[in-house]
Amino acid sequence: MSPLFQKTLESKAARRQRLMALPYPEKVRIVEQMRAAALEIRQAENSTLILREEPSPYGGGKA
Amino acid sequence: MKETLDEINELRTAGLIGQWAIGGAMAATFYLEPISTYDLDIFVLFEGSPLILTLTPIYDFLQARGHSPDGDAVMVHGWPVQFLPAESVLLREAVESAQEVDFEGVPSRVMRAEHLMAIALQTGRGKDFARLLTFMEAQVADEQKLHDILQRHGLNAAWQRFEQNYLNPS
Numbered sequence: 001m002s003p004l005f006q007k008t009l010e011s012k013a014a015r016r017q018r019l020m021a022l023p024y025p026e027k028v029r030i031v032e033q034m035r036a037a038a039l040e041i042r043q044a045e046n047s048t049l050i051l052r053e054e055p056s057p058y059g060g061g062k063a
Numbered sequence: 064m065k066e067t068l069d070e071i072n073e074l075r076t077a078g079l080i081g082q083w084a085i086g087g088a089m090a091a092t093f094y095l096e097p098i099s100t101y102d103l104d105i106f107v108l109f110e111g112s113p114l115i116l117t118l119t120p121i122y123d124f125l126q127a128r129g130h131s132p133d134g135d136a137v138m139v140h141g142w143p144v145q146f147l148p149a150e151s152v153l154l155r156e157a158v159e160s161a162q163e164v165d166f167e168g169v170p171s172r173v174m175r176a177e178h179l180m181a182i183a184l185q186t187g188r189g190k191d192f193a194r195l196l197t198f199m200e201a202q203v204a205d206e207q208k209l210h211d212i213l214q215r216h217g218l219n220a221a222w223q224r225f226e227q228n229y230l231n232p233s
Contacts, residue, residue: 019096020201025167028064030097031089032141038099 064089064103066140068169070125071105079120081110084161084172086147086154086182091194093164094176094203098194102136102143106158106174109148118146153181153216177209184213184221196229 019027044050074080084090087104125137136143149158157178164171174182180198183191198204213222 016096016201020094020203022097024093024164024173025065027092027097028089028166031092031100032064034097034099035101038101 064140064142065167065169067103067142067144068166068171070128070130070139071144072170073128074121074124077124079124080146081108082158082161082172083107084149084158084174086157086174086179088194090174090179091198093162093173094179095194095197095201102145104145104147106147106149106154108155108158118148121146153178153185153212156212156215157182175208176204177212180204180209181212181216181218184218184225185216187221192225192229195225199230 019030022030071080071083075083084106085093085103086106087102088098088100089103092098092100122132122137125139126132130137130139132138133143136145138144147154149155157174158172160178161172161174164173176198180195183195183198213219
């Protein structure tokens with residue numbers, strides 16, 4: 001494992017630890033924000049203003 | 064969510080539900096990092112009515128207080144709340160031994176980490192195993208308590224498979 005990758009993993013772990021240590025009401029507020037964002041994305045599914053990416057041809061498409 | 068939990072306590076005061084506890088992703092969030100979820104799972108016991116066949120009295124009570132149904136949940140102060148009867152022995156035990164939590168002044172109950180892990184193992188969907196792994200990495204559970212629960216509810220073999228597939232893959 002490269003030192004850079006190792007450092008990234010450590011920083012991710014530290015961030016998760018910080019999130020875990022938050023008081024419950026604060027974590028609930030973060031969940032509420034994530035939920036609001038997810039609902040907004042869901043409601044925008046039919047919007048023509050969204051640039052859609054072609055699905056990746058994993059395991060199929062190319063012979 | 065404070066107001067939502069207040070309403071659940073009102074259901075208890077009105078005698079429509081017995082002991083209750085938060086389960087699912089919102090309970091896991093108590094121990095882990097915030098987990099994205101759409102609804103709030105409330106597991107309930109029904110005292111004195113072991114053969115309850117419907118959740119209609121709960122829905123009627125909440126509807127009379129201005130909370131409308133939303134699919135298989137009820138929207139209570141912005142949270143879709145799903146009421147789930149704690150019917151299995153494991154779920155009943157999880158509700159009975161839930162942790163008392165003061166949520167900004169509102170008395171609430173959250174299932175314990177060890178029970179959440181056992182329930183995830185028993186439910187056995189992909190996301191349950193992912194959550195179980197997160198619990199293991201976070202080391203928030205009492206291992207002895209967890210193994211007692213697994214033993215009591217016949218989940219030892221399922222745990223061994225989980226260990227083999229996810230914790231010690233070779």
